[in-house]
Amino acid sequence: MLDIRSLSKKFGSGDSAFQALKSIDITIEEGEFFTLLGPSGCGKTTLLRLIAGFEQPSGGQLVLDGKDIATTPPNHRPVNTVFQSYALFPHMTVAQNVAFGLEARGTNPAEVAPRVDEILGIVQMAHLRDRKSSQMSGGQQQRVALARALAPRPRILLLDEPLSALDLKLRKQMQFELKRLQRELGLTFIFVTHDQDEALTMSDRIAVMDGGTLQQVADPRTLYDHPANRFVAEFIGEANFLSGTVAGGKLSLIGQAPVPLPRGADASGPVTVMIRPEQVVIGAAGGDAITADGRIEALVFSGTDTHVTLRLQNGDTLSLRAPNNSHATTTFAEGEPLRVSLPIGALRLLPEDVADAA
Amino acid sequence: MPRNPTAAANESAVMRAETRRRWSLALPALTVITLCSILPLGVMVAYSFMEAGQYGNVQWGFSLEGWRAVFLDRDFFDDSYIPATAHLTILARSILLALATTALTFVFGIPTAWFIATRPPATRAYWMFLITVPFWTNLLVRTIAIQEVIRADGTLNRLLLATGLIDEPLQMMFTNGAVLVGMTYVYLPLMVLPVYAAIEKFDFRLAEAAYDLHASRLYCLRRVVLPLMWPGIVAGSILVFIPALGAYVTPRLMGGGRAMMWGNLIDLQFGQGRNWPLGAALSITLTLVVVGAMVWYARRAAKGAETNG
Numbered sequence A: 001m002l003d004i005r006s007l008s009k010k011f012g013s014g015d016s017a018f019q020a021l022k023s024i025d026i027t028i029e030e031g032e033f034f035t036l037l038g039p040s041g042c043g044k045t046t047l048l049r050l051i052a053g054f055e056q057p058s059g060g061q062l063v064l065d066g067k068d069i070a071t072t073p074p075n076h077r078p079v080n081t082v083f084q085s086y087a088l089f090p091h092m093t094v095a096q097n098v099a100f101g102l103e104a105r106g107t108n109p110a111e112v113a114p115r116v117d118e119i120l121g122i123v124q125m126a127h128l129r130d131r132k133s134s135q136m137s138g139g140q141q142q143r144v145a146l147a148r149a150l151a152p153r154p155r156i157l158l159l160d161e162p163l164s165a166l167d168l169k170l171r172k173q174m175q176f177e178l179k180r181l182q183r184e185l186g187l188t189f190i191f192v193t194h195d196q197d198e199a200l201t202m203s204d205r206i207a208v209m210d211g212g213t214l215q216q217v218a219d220p221r222t223l224y225d226h227p228a229n230r231f232v233a234e235f236i237g238e239a240n241f242l243s244g245t246v247a248g249g250k251l252s253l254i255g256q257a258p259v260p261l262p263r264g265a266d267a268s269g270p271v272t273v274m275i276r277p278e279q280v281v282i283g284a285a286g287g288d289a290i291t292a293d294g295r296i297e298a299l300v301f302s303g304t305d306t307h308v309t310l311r312l313q314n315g316d317t318l319s320l321r322a323p324n325n326s327h328a329t330t331t332f333a334e335g336e337p338l339r340v341s342l343p344i345g346a347l348r349l350l351p352e353d354v355a356d357a358a
Numbered sequence B: 001m002p003r004n005p006t007a008a009a010n011e012s013a014v015m016r017a018e019t020r021r022r023w024s025l026a027l028p029a030l031t032v033i034t035l036c037s038i039l040p041l042g043v044m045v046a047y048s049f050m051e052a053g054q055y056g057n058v059q060w061g062f063s064l065e066g067w068r069a070v071f072l073d074r075d076f077f078d079d080s081y082i083p084a085t086a087h088l089t090i091l092a093r094s095i096l097l098a099l100a101t102t103a104l105t106f107v108f109g110i111p112t113a114w115f116i117a118t119r120p121p122a123t124r125a126y127w128m129f130l131i132t133v134p135f136w137t138n139l140l141v142r143t144i145a146i147q148e149v150i151r152a153d154g155t156l157n158r159l160l161l162a163t164g165l166i167d168e169p170l171q172m173m174f175t176n177g178a179v180l181v182g183m184t185y186v187y188l189p190l191m192v193l194p195v196y197a198a199i200e201k202f203d204f205r206l207a208e209a210a211y212d213l214h215a216s217r218l219y220c221l222r223r224v225v226l227p228l229m230w231p232g233i234v235a236g237s238i239l240v241f242i243p244a245l246g247a248y249v250t251p252r253l254m255g256g257g258r259a260m261m262w263g264n265l266i267d268l269q270f271g272q273g274r275n276w277p278l279g280a281a282l283s284i285t286l287t288l289v290v291v292g293a294m295v296w297y298a299r300r301a302a303k304g305a306e307t308n309g
């Protein structure tokens, strides 16, 4: 539905030029909850503003429903935005704010009022329709901003960190409501966040960005289980990185005897291997695994489980989780020895990071 | 809930003390207002009801002659009263010129203010300085400067003659147009300053939001930009209109005796005319016109705010 093709954006020119986006390629499907995730300054807002039309691309195409819209002005794009600052019109009431997009487009006045009522009902703001937008709490403004952007029935709704100004409890609630709303309306959302939890829980697919480049586009599960590189692995969830070597199709890791490569992996020479803490098995594992001994360096209780930091005999450290359920048999203490296993199926070989190697 | 009587008494004592404190805080302001505003105005009102002295000044004694002369002239031949059409003409000209000045400062001031407010913050102070620099020079000097530009052998005429666009100098001095040009130049900063403040305060993300919501530039201007800048525009218009209505130096120098304004008429009575009661009555009339216009505007604005919700 929306094809982002080799899209790039350069701010300024000459020596002060700054490449904010470097040749981005993404295809966004109809009805998808698509998230742009990345650290602050990676270019998420810039990409969103290009889609909205507030910025002109320096290169590439933006194809919506088969038409290149890269040069269409924002008011003629079937795309509406929920701004991070909400940007509600302070001199208008809630209902006037919501009606704005319809009236600006010249919608038949007889159709405006019913649509405004309908949308205010959906976001549960009907009781505040005549309130001035400046006299509302953050959560209420958020809902009005959402209603205002939804009213003109956009093909795509753009949301730039819409929840970042809310407190934790309200944020969780709005995450849930946004997701429900998106499903019920069957609308395409492009959602920007720097919060990986938010991205994982809400999205159908996530594009991870860093420094103006696309790192990986995948559904949350794939992103977590099969990160394309060290940046993605580190940015989403926690990860152990171990250095190993591959020779003759066998992997040597943490000073143990070489084992067959994980299925589908192919490499030779020095490699970085990633394993999630919760994949590390305490004790010996059934099936193919690398087993090693170490000494417990630190224990941090965190409710459902305890975070264990283990110093392996070869000097590597490993982070793992010990569940705190009542049938857990092992008890832990700092300084005690512990045997762990790394199931081969849970090992991920990552490409050597160019930036790290330098 | 029944209230404790001593608590209520205490409360009222506290409130009385609070009231006293407020009044004492307001005292300096009240003094200034009384000395600089109410007292002179009272003197003017009093003068307007006195008799004219032979060599200017006023004489004790109640008289309505001053007020009569504002509206009615004594016929030269048969002593009957006829409407003072000359005064009406001058009042009408003053109002029209003040309105035109306001309109012109608006037309030139809005783009100027917009231009300055959209410069990088570091250079804004520099532009503001340029706009306010004429303010630091004497009004007389400024007016003579603009005279220099438009008089018969002035810069503009010489320029036009040199380029061959005209064959003989244009007579621009001592016309309503000359007064208008002079006043627009003099009062422009008074429009630019409040409008600039309003534009600078304006959150341009709102314009972006409007644009995102399918508004054309014009629609955005009408529904979002103008309503939010309206207070600044009104302030600028009032700041220009009121002094323009009572202007004296600029119309005197640019209009001479031919394009006289109300302020010059007042000046005449206190000077050559030696009719202080008439001068005072003319001043009060001007004040009433201004106050009337302000009340009318305030009423209308209040009504507008009500209907807009």
Ligand SMILES: Nc1ncnc2c1ncn2[C@@H]1O[C@H](COP(=O)(O)OP(=O)(O)O)[C@@H](O)[C@H]1O
Pocket: A011, A012, A018, A020, A038, A039, A040, A041, A042, A043, A044, A045, A046, A047
């Ligand atoms: N108008 C602009 N001019 C120059 N640089 C900009 C402009 N807008 C954004 N940038 C730069 O582009 C980079 C990406 O910004 P942005 O897209 O806002 O990041 P994010 O939303 O991911 O935090 C930042 O380094 C920012 O400083």
Ligand SMILES: [Mg+2]
Pocket: A044, A045, A046
């Ligand atoms: Mg951003």
